[in-house]
Amino acid sequence: MIGGEYGNNPYPDGAPGEPEPRGIRCPKCGCGHFEVVYTRKMPSGEIRRRRECRYCGRRVTTTERVGA
Numbered sequence: 205m206i207g208g209e210y211g212n213n214p215y216p217d218g219a220p221g222e223p224e225p226r227g228i229r230c231p232k233c234g235c236g237h238f239e240v241v242y243t244r245k246m247p248s249g250e251i252r253r254r255r256e257c258r259y260c261g262r263r264v265t266t267t268e269r270v271g272a
Contacts, residue, residue, distance in 0.1 A: 228266060230257040238264075 229236050238255040241263065245251055251268040 228255075228264070230260060230262055231264070232262040233257060233260040235259040 227236065228238070230238070235257050237258045239258055241254040241256050243251060243253050249270050251270065253266050253268070254263060255266060256263045
């Protein structure tokens with residue numbers, strides 16, 4: 205489906221043959237495949253990662269909490 209709910213991405217779940225993505229989805233194209241651009245540890249102990257969608261290039265920030 206081109207130009208539908210997920211913009212122009214014909215494979216919102218990744219290209220055929222790629223493993224099923226887990227976790228976050230790109231807010232722009234719906235793809236679930238990201239590359240980590242950089243990682244930063246915050247003073248509070250959280251880990252912030254800047255991720256870039258492999259399909260459309262949109263960048264998002266995720267925060268991870270370290271479990272005790």
